Amino acid sequence: xxxxxxxxxxxxxxxxxxxxxxxxxxxxxxxxxxxxxxxxxxxxxxxxxxxxxxxxxxxxxxxxxxxxxxxxxxxxxxxxxxxxxxxxxxxxxxxxxxxxxxxxxxxxxxxxxxxxxxxxxxxxxxxxxxxxxxxxxxxxxxxxxxxxxxxxxxxxxxxxxxxxxxxxx
Numbered sequence: 001x002x003x004x005x006x007x008x009x010x011x012x013x014x015x016x017x018x019x020x021x022x023x024x025x026x027x028x029x030x031x032x033x034x035x036x037x038x039x040x041x042x043x044x045x046x047x048x049x050x051x052x053x054x055x056x057x058x059x060x061x062x063x064x065x066x067x068x069x070x071x072x073x074x075x076x077x078x079x080x081x082x083x084x085x086x087x088x089x090x091x092x093x094x095x096x097x098x099x100x101x102x103x104x105x106x107x108x109x110x111x112x113x114x115x116x117x118x119x120x121x122x123x124x125x126x127x128x129x130x131x132x133x134x135x136x137x138x139x140x141x142x143x144x145x146x147x148x149x150x151x152x153x154x155x156x157x158x159x160x161x162x163x164x165x166x167x168x169x
Contacts, residue, residue, distance in 0.1 A: 008041075008049060012038055012040060012041065015037050015038050015039075016034060016037075016038055016046065016049060018037075019033070019034040019037040019038065020034065020050070022037075031043035031044070031046045031047045031050075034046045101139075104135075104143055108132050108134060108135065109143075111131045111132045112127065112131065112132050112140065112143060112144070112147075114131055115127035115130065115131025115132060115140075116131075116144070118130075118131065119131070121144070121148075124137040124138075124140040124141040124144065125137045127140050128140045
């Protein structure tokens with residue numbers, strides 16, 4: 001029986017995964033380089049962790065392991081590299097990544113419409129705070145902008161189905 005692999009933290013796993021991209025299979029000193037990045041694991045532990053990962057992937061692909069249910073987190077999606085320049089700095093400009101938005105649910109839209117009726121157009125802070133507590137004022141304002149543009153743009157007969165079609169209750 002093999003000794004149990006020591007626990008890896010989420011942060012160690014992320015560094016490990018990113019390092020695998022940087023030091024792919026066939027790279028000289030792959031495990032040493034990755035262990036140097038992870039900092040808390042030896043090259044042998046890194047290699048065992050990789051073997052365990054391959055074993056898990058094979059088991060998932062074979063249908064032997066169900067995929068776990070993960071808690072929703074905001075995801076950063078790489079965008080085309082946009083460099084922001086700071087004219088006062090000689091440093092390299094930073095690469096900015098955008099967050100992926102989570103679509104509004106019909107329930108959130110319904111509460112938005114109720115908040116709009118109660119607090120009026122423009123009071124996004126109150127709508128966010130008291131009606132749609134799952135969204136911040138900026139998100140409420142953006143949603144409102146899209147809502148009003150759609151109301152003006154489309155004729156009732158030509159509308160596609162959307163959460164914007166939900167009437168307030």
